[in-house]
Amino acid sequence: MGWVLSSLLTRAVSDWEWQNTAALVQREVRMAGLETAFGDPGALQTRERWGRQFSTMLKSLPEVVRVKVWNREAEILWSDEKNLIGRRFPGNEELQHALTGEIEVEIKHLVKAEQAYERVFQTAAEIYVPIFATGDGHVLGAVEVYKTPERLLATIRRGRMVIWGISLAGAATLYLILLPLFTQVYRRQVEEETLRAHATRLETEVAQRTQQLLQAQKMQAVGLLAGGIAHDFNNLLTVIIGRCQLLLHRSPPDEPLALNIGLIHSTAQSAARLTGQLLAFSRKQVLERRVLDLNVAVADLGKMLRRVIGENVTLATVLAPTSGLVNADRAQLEQVILNLVVNARDAMPDGGRLTVETAIVDRDAGAAEGAPGPPPGRYVVLSVRDTGVGMDAATQARIFEPFFTTKEPGRGTGLGLSTVFGVIEQHDGHVTVASTPGEGTTFTIYLPRVEQPRIETVAPAPVEPAAAAPRRGAETVLVVEDEEGVRALVSEILRERGYTVLAAKDGEDALSVAERWTSPIDLLLTDVVMPGPSGPELAERLSAARPATRVLYMTGYSDVPATECNPLLQKPFTPLSLTRAVQEALAPSGVPGERASMPALFC
Structure with a gap:
């Protein structure tokens, strides 16, 4: 009687254990969205990415120590032992039974070599769990998990001891009480451990998402501040640069005053470049985007990059075997690459190795969940990796902030990496950083891949002779600018070129001026x-x-929604660029090449 009762107990508890494990594995497969991986597991790099994440998820379940993923052809799609990936085992009987829809279990007593791999466990249960398709329910493949059933065996041993102890005193009656009791206790224990593991995983994910949100909000706030400062500063620089050029034009070049004015002018130009970097960080600059091949852009920069990094740094370029088409502003993209390379060079004062690499990456939902990087999709990836001094976590958290730098005073503005961040964000991309002190740093940029077979090339802008000057005008221009200094400068420059200028301080004032002016207004410069x-x-x-x-816009940046196609004059501008922009805006639309040199806004 005792033997019969202990056998029944062993069977009942074991069956529930295997069924519960199978249900948990099947749930994790559905949550990770890995059903498609059984039919199309992807390349080895893709397998390793989703395999590692899936293995980590399953190992968070109680007593799971190893994982294998099989398809219907008895091929191992993923295993903790990398040498098994891609191999076939058609003679595996337990697997073949699982592929018919049955849960198969094999209890193994491990030899010493296996014990060392399995963290000195003596017994392991190999559980083959069939995975069914969501629609028609056919078997897609199987997941093999290795468990260390120490808790199950201990429960069975305790139950057997009690059963054999009381078998001589009414075992049949007590069995009806003890079997449900032992089963219920064991089930509750497993459920509690499973819930604790799941809660721990959720807490970790919530903490990561909260940190990412706080960082994004901080960068957005800093970007808004930087963009506003740059916009206001561009108005000031427009007046400074414009007045300097007017004074230089009116002063003999050999006078000391002209030299001082020239110094002011060159300093203002340097300030204008800094505001350009601030606008790049705040994502408020105007882009001229074209479809281009990232491989070509990196290859074309090769010679210049070698000159920049110096002789003590080895440059390696690894290009993806297929074209990586992106919709980007080539000049801004080249600036991003140059900034990252210069940053890497400065991180290797004693020399080292710098690797610039491109790749094509498909991020699925499973790989993107909880991991740093962009949302699921197809991306062209640019990586810049160095063997320099590296960064700690505190430095990594601030590297994209404007004016933050770890370099010595006078060696950097602190805008290089913030420019990279702003440009990539404006291209709907994503940038991540991975670094370890003393081992180096890797910046990874994700740009959305464009499925377009034809690459648009940018024709170089025609170069006008240095002596060429815009013709004098006779048209009427309505200038609308709320900054008085800029408005006065623009009005003076245009009047000197022969234009009739009407000035207004804002939109309502401009409408009133236009209503009172009875003659035609040829151009609105606003x-x-x-x-x-x-x-x-x-x-x-x-x-x-x-x-x-006609309409010509002028601005320090542009993030206004599109309404119609009109040329744009970027601040700060010079008297020459202003008069040329006005002349091109007034040119007949049929004149070839007249309006090709300025970017279009609101198209």
């Missing part, structure tokens, strides 16, 4: 962002009354 009606709103209202009036 700032984009102003108090009251914005530049596009003013253009729309003025065009309703004066449809023949």
Whole structure:
């Protein structure tokens, strides 16, 4: 009687254990979205990515120590032992039974070599769990998990001891009480451990997502501040640079005053470059995007990069075997690569190895969940890896902030990496950093891949002779600018070139000036962002009354929604660039090449 009762107990508890394990494994497969991997596991790199994440998820379950993933052809798609990946074992009987839809279990007593691998466990249960398709329920493959059933065996041993102890005193009656009791206790223990493991995993994911959100909010706030400062500063630089050029034009070049004015002018130009980097970080610069091959862009920069890094740094370029097409502003993309290379060079003062690599990556939902990087999708990846001094976690958390630098005073502005961040974000991309002190740093950039067979090339802008100057004008220009210094400068420059200038401080003032002016207004030259009606709103209202009036926008940056195609004059500008922009905006649309040199806004 005791033998019968202990056998029944062993069978009941074991069956529940295997069924519960199978249910947990099947649930994790569905949550990870890995059903498609059984039919298309991807390349080895892709397998390793989803395999490692899936293995980590399953090992968070109680007593799971190893994982294998099989397809219907008895091929191992993933294993903790990498040498087994891709091999076939058609003679595995337990696997063949599992592929018919049955749960198969084999209890193994491990030899010494296996014990060392399995963290000195003496017994392991190999459980083959069939994976079914969500739709028609056919078997996609199987997941083999290795468990150390120490808790199960201990429960069975305790139950047998009790059963054999009381078998002589009414075992049949007590069995009806003890069997449900032992089963219920064991089930509750397993469920509690499973819930604790799941709660721990959720807490970790919540902490990671919270940190990412806080970092994104901080960078957004800093970006808004930087963009606002750059916009206001560009208005000041427009006046400084414009007035300097007017004074230089009116002063003999050999006078000491002209030398001082030239120094002011060159300093203002340097400041203008800094505001350009701030605009790049705040993602408020105007981009001229084209479809281009990232491999070609990296290859074309090769010679210049070698000159930049010096002789004590070895440069290695590893390009993806297939073209990586992206929709990007080539000049800005080259600036990103150059900034990362210079940053890597400075991190290797005693020399080292610098690797610039491109790759094509498909991020599925399982790989993207909880991991640093962009959302699921197809990406062209650019990696810049150095063997320099590396960074600690505190430094990594601040490297993309404007003006933050670890270099000595005078060796950097602190805007190089913030420019990289802003440019990539404006291209709908993502940038990550991985670094260990003393081992080096890797910056990884993800850009959305474009499925377009034809690459658009950018024709070089025609170079005008240095002596060429814009013709004098006779048209009427309505200048609308809320900054008085900029408005006065623009009005003076245009009047000197022969134009009739009407000036207004904002949109409402401009409409009043236009209503009082009875003659034609040939051009509206307006700032984009102003108090009251914005530049596009003013253009729309003025065009309703004066449809023949053309429009030219001027701005320190542009993030206004598109309304119509009009040329854009970027601040800070020079008197020469202003008069040329006005001349091109007024040129007949049929004149070839007249309006090709300025970017279009609101297209």
